[in-house]
Amino acid sequence: MQRRSVVILMASTLASVGMAAFAQDAPKDVQSQLNAILAALPKFAIPMREVGDRFQNMYFAAKGGNWALAAYMSKYMNNAMNPAALTKPDEYKVWKGFYDGAFAPVNKAIQAKDFSAFETAYNNAIQSCNGCHKAMSYGFITVVKLNAPADNGVDYTQKSEPGDVPP
Numbered sequence: 753m754q755r756r757s758v759v760i761l762m763a764s765t766l767a768s769v770g771m772a773a774f775a776q777d778a779p780k781d782v783q784s785q786l787n788a789i790l791a792a793l794p795k796f797a798i799p800m801r802e803v804g805d806r807f808q809n810m811y812f813a814a815k816g817g818n819w820a821l822a823a824y825m826s827k828y829m830n831n832a833m834n835p836a837a838l839t840k841p842d843e844y845k846v847w848k849g850f851y852d853g854a855f856a857p858v859n860k861a862i863q864a865k866d867f868s869a870f871e872t873a874y875n876n877a878i879q880s881c882n883g884c885h886k887a888m889s890y891g892f893i894t895v896v897k898l899n900a901p902a903d904n905g906v907d908y909t910q911k912s913e914p915g916d917v918p919p
Contacts (some may be wrong), residue, residue: 790837796843802832804895808875812901812908814862814870820912822862822870826855829862846884853878863914887890 806829813821815878830851836844855877861870881895899906 755809779861783902786807788839791838796867798835798842799832799836803829806832807895808898809906809908810858810862810896811874813906814867816907816909817867818910819862819865819914820913820916821906821908821910823859823914824917826859826862843888846888849919851878865914 799816806825810822810825810829813819813825833844833847833851836847858870858877860865861873878895878897885891885893885895
């Protein structure tokens with residue numbers, strides 16, 4: 753009965769992400785099912801795309817004094833990489849080292865609501881990103897600061913506090 757529940761849950765999950773065809777022909781053993789789910793999770797490039805958008809939006813939030821939005825973008829930028837902990841563990845360790853190390857001054861400036869320190873730390877983070885991309889053989893990916901946010905449907909100038917972000 754438990755195995756059947758696992759199969760039903762997995763099939764429902766896969767179908768919900770547009771994999772109905774796979775769900776109908778799901779492998780019979782649990783390890784094969786887990787491997788199939790792992791293979792369906794985003795590797796590194798897809799979460800990194802979200803990271804890029806949130807990173808760009810963060811700048812405009814901080815510039816506009818919307819510190820909660822800047823903190824929110826940072827938090828979910830980091831969380832976007834969680835699938836990579838399973839799908840690309842070596843690369844994830846590099847990401848985690850970047851976020852906890854080189855990126856920490858950005859978060860510190862957000863908490864301090866100090867745009868001058870934020871801008872310096874943000875620019876340093878861009879340099880760090882580009883150095884990492886080169887070191888990992890992705891030198892063709894060069895991060896630049898956009899002239900406008902990646903998402904234009906948000907008010908970046910709404911005044912807020914960094915602590916306004918729910919846990």
